[in-house]
Each structure stands twice: as C-alpha cells, then as structure tokens.
Amino acid sequence: MDGGANPGTPAPYGPDDPFPRRREVHGRTGPRGHSWRRRVAIGLVAVVALAGAGAAYATWHLNQNITKVDVSQAIGTDRPTRDPKAGKAVNLLLLGSDNRTGVGNTSYGTVPDDPGVHSDTNLLVHLSADRTWATVVSIPRDSMTKAPPECSKDAPKSTWVMRQWNHNYKIGGTGCLIRTLEGNTGVFVDHYAVVDFRGFKEMVDALDGVKVCTTQPIDDPNSHLKLSPGTHELNGEQALAYVRTRKSIGDGSDLGRIKRQQAFLSSVAQEATSSRLLFRPTQLYGFLDAATRSLTTDPGFDLGTMKDLAESIRTIGLDNIQFVTVPNETYPPDPNRVQWTPSAELIWKAFREDHRIGEEPTTPASPGPLTVSPDAVTVQVLNGSGTSGLATQARAALEAQGFTVSGTGNAPATTGTLVEYSAGQEDAARTVAAAFPGAELTEATGLGTLVRVTLGAGSPNVVEVPNRVGASPLPTPSVTAPEPAPSATPTIETRPAAEDICETS
Numbered sequence: 001m002d003g004g005a006n007p008g009t010p011a012p013y014g015p016d017d018p019f020p021r022r023r024e025v026h027g028r029t030g031p032r033g034h035s036w037r038r039r040v041a042i043g044l045v046a047v048v049a050l051a052g053a054g055a056a057y058a059t060w061h062l063n064q065n066i067t068k069v070d071v072s073q074a075i076g077t078d079r080p081t082r083d084p085k086a087g088k089a090v091n092l093l094l095l096g097s098d099n100r101t102g103v104g105n106t107s108y109g110t111v112p113d114d115p116g117v118h119s120d121t122n123l124l125v126h127l128s129a130d131r132t133w134a135t136v137v138s139i140p141r142d143s144m145t146k147a148p149p150e151c152s153k154d155a156p157k158s159t160w161v162m163r164q165w166n167h168n169y170k171i172g173g174t175g176c177l178i179r180t181l182e183g184n185t186g187v188f189v190d191h192y193a194v195v196d197f198r199g200f201k202e203m204v205d206a207l208d209g210v211k212v213c214t215t216q217p218i219d220d221p222n223s224h225l226k227l228s229p230g231t232h233e234l235n236g237e238q239a240l241a242y243v244r245t246r247k248s249i250g251d252g253s254d255l256g257r258i259k260r261q262q263a264f265l266s267s268v269a270q271e272a273t274s275s276r277l278l279f280r281p282t283q284l285y286g287f288l289d290a291a292t293r294s295l296t297t298d299p300g301f302d303l304g305t306m307k308d309l310a311e312s313i314r315t316i317g318l319d320n321i322q323f324v325t326v327p328n329e330t331y332p333p334d335p336n337r338v339q340w341t342p343s344a345e346l347i348w349k350a351f352r353e354d355h356r357i358g359e360e361p362t363t364p365a366s367p368g369p370l371t372v373s374p375d376a377v378t379v380q381v382l383n384g385s386g387t388s389g390l391a392t393q394a395r396a397a398l399e400a401q402g403f404t405v406s407g408t409g410n411a412p413a414t415t416g417t418l419v420e421y422s423a424g425q426e427d428a429a430r431t432v433a434a435a436f437p438g439a440e441l442t443e444a445t446g447l448g449t450l451v452r453v454t455l456g457a458g459s460p461n462v463v464e465v466p467n468r469v470g471a472s473p474l475p476t477p478s479v480t481a482p483e484p485a486p487s488a489t490p491t492i493e494t495r496p497a498a499e500d501i502c503e504t505s
Helices: 032-065 165-185 197-206 236-244 254-272 281-293 303-313 344-353 390-399 426-433
Strands: 090-097 119-127 134-138 144-147 161-164 191-195 210-214 218-220 225-227 230-234 295-297 321-325 328-331 334-340 378-384 404-410 417-421 440-443 450-456 494-496
Touching (some): 090 165, 134 254, 134 344, 144 165, 144 334, 165 191, 165 344, 197 281, 210 236, 230 236, 236 254, 254 321, 254 494, 281 295, 378 390, 390 404, 390 450, 417 426, 426 450
Parallel strands (some): 090 191, 134 321, 378 404, 378 450, 417 440
Antiparallel strands (some): 090 119, 119 134, 191 295, 210 230, 417 450
C-alpha cells in the first residue's frame, strides 16, 4: 500500500462521511483527529503506567532475588580507617564459592581430602572515586597469609596464624575472609558478593554464551571439557569447566588458572557491555535475573546500590578496567602454596589512596584565594629529606612571612612535601601549602590547630605566599633537598579488560 486515498471510499470528515455520529464526543461533533489524538494520548498514558508498573515489579523482583547476609558481627569493629585520599572510592569483594550443595551444584561431587565450602575465586575490585577507572585484583586461593585463629573477631594481630586463603571462607565464611583481607592489606571492604556454580552457569547462559581462546588443547578428565586450540563460544556448563580446569593445562597451577579466569572475565565484560545485550531488554533482564538470583551480598549491596554504581561507572570503558594478580612466590614450607611478595603492598597502597598501581596520588592545594593570614597559622616543620638543616632553613623563611613556627624535628625518610592538618584547619593548611609548590595536603588527627609540614627528598625551598605579612626578603637558601632516589618499584603486570582474549590465554 502507498498510503493514498482508496478509490470508491468517501472522503473522511466531508459531507459524504457515512459515520457522522462516531465523530461525536460528549454530545459535540468535531474533527476526527481530535478524538484520535485523545485516544492515542490515553493509550500512551496507559502503556506508560503499565510499563512503570512492570519496571517497578521487575526492580522489586530482581531485588528479592538477592540473598542478603549481614556478616559485620564476624568482621568485628577493629577495621581499617579510610584514607582521606580515597574519597568516595569503593572496594568490592567478589567471591566464587565451590559450594556443591543445592540445585545446580550437586553434580560436581565432593573433595574427600578437603571437604567444606571454599572461596576458590577471590576478586577485590576497586572503583576510583571519580569513576574513571577500575582495578580488579585476583588473590590466589592457595595464598598463605596470617589469619585470626578460629576466625575470632577479637583476636589481636599478634596472635594470628598462617592459613591457606580459601580456608578462611571454609572456617568462618565471608566475615572471616573480609577480616583476614582487611587485616593483611589495610584496605576497607565496602561490599561483598558471592556466587556459586549454578549462578555462574546461569549468567553465562543468559549472555547466550561467552567466547574463550586457548592456545593449547584441553582434555580435562575431571570436568570432561574438551577444546581444540582456537576460539570457542562456551555455554554455562562449558564455561564453568573452563574456569575450573587446572591440572590438565599449562603448568597445572592455580596461577595459570587465574590468568584464564581473567581472560574469561574480560570476555564477559566485553559481552555484557555490547550493544547486542544493552539494546535487547528481554535478554538484558534475563541476564540481570540470573545474576541477582545467584548472589549473596551484604544488606547494603542491594539492587539500588548496584544500579547507582553501574550508572556512575558506565563511561569508564574497558581500556580503563585492569586485571592484576597479587605478586607472589613459592611458600617455602610447602611448594604447592604461595606467599605474597613485598611488592603486593603497591596494590594495597594504591587501593587505600585511590590511585592507579605504580602511580603516586597528587592532592594539590585547593585553588582560589587564600583566606587565612600567615600570622594566624602555627606550623611544625619536620625534616625527612636526609639533608641536615633543611627544616631550620624552612622555619626562617616561614617566619619571615608571618608564620609562627612551633618547632622543628626529624621524620622518617620520605619524598616530596606533605602538609597535614586536622578537621576544620584546611584553609590554614592551604596557606602553608602555598609556600611549598607541589605540596600534598592530607587530613590527619590529633594536630588541633597546628599544621605539620614534612620535607622529603625533592621538596622545594620555601617561596613567598600571596598574602604574606611584612616585606622583609626571604633568607637566601643555603641547603637544598636531595633529588629522590630512582624508583625501584617493581613492574606489576596488568591486563586491560579490552585486551584480545587470545593474547594471554
């Protein structure tokens, strides 16, 4: 049909209209278009109302899917203090359990020599405060770390014992694992989520499968998975077998399996953010339904929180999501286990301070005019540069501008200039920081109205602040802080989520 008039049909709205009474609306006759538009409007309102009700039900249903368990009592109250530099960064602990009970889990048998439920996949996800990047760290399940005896929430750190990582979950559940993680890293865990075998399979199936790539043939007698070298699209059952396969591929270690799991998660991220899923509401809902039905979380990590986090990070992009494994080495008492190397602290420090691994946080003085006069500020100057006389020299330059310096002293070796202040003293600290270009500002406790400056290697000499008091010239510097030593920071290998799945599989 071309949309033109049909010959032999009376022209609508004209004198030959055969149905004039059908144009009446509440006793009045008028153009048919008015009634049509009204009916369409009423219909649209009804559709929107139904859609809204449907969306409300869907949200309620998805939220009801999630099993919520409060483990705070098992964690205890002795938890890490949030670093002010972290801002609104969020740390999520995601666990994959080997629970072999319940629907969809019983077909995987038991492990006679190590019964119970373990956390065989352990991922700590850090979402940056500005939501422009994220890092996912894999913690090897065979890691040997200090842990509270019998998972006691009150046991002091001095009494902690060595224990295999995934046994913390076996003995004391998620609460024990979080307490162990926070105690060893100083990283505060905001939320957690646990998924079991069944949930994992259902999420993969809801995506209509996920691609994997293997450079080696896989023939695993335990999982019955057989793959030839190349790229394959796996369903949920096959995908579970793939991420669990260990002894029949590569060196048979858990570390090799972690690399495959990270590649698999990259593929999931690529699939889950593809337009094919996002613009197919039925499939998207199916994925969300499967995902939420399989989750156990803390009470605060509900669908609303998940939605808010998803909204805030939707523009991150896969290139800014990186995977990393905790640096480790063989655990001497047992070559089948590993222990973290000292360079693991680089990861935990980055998470605590909210910066990318290998980078240092920069918190420059806040812009805008200085609002506190130097003669209203009391400063303490500490020398952590290794160069004698640096704090005394800075004291003279500060006093020449009106600052009151309460004293000088030494500090542990450091780099750069750190200006610390207590709550309510930020404006005073900004005035002090203006005297040290590039200084880092951070809030501390117990300083009162005192502002503390620590000078390290690379710290600049004092300059004039814009609102200085008096006109006397600053003393000529006689000493200079040494240049920072070349960084000996080891390289930590990362994998971007956007990387081709075949590159490191």
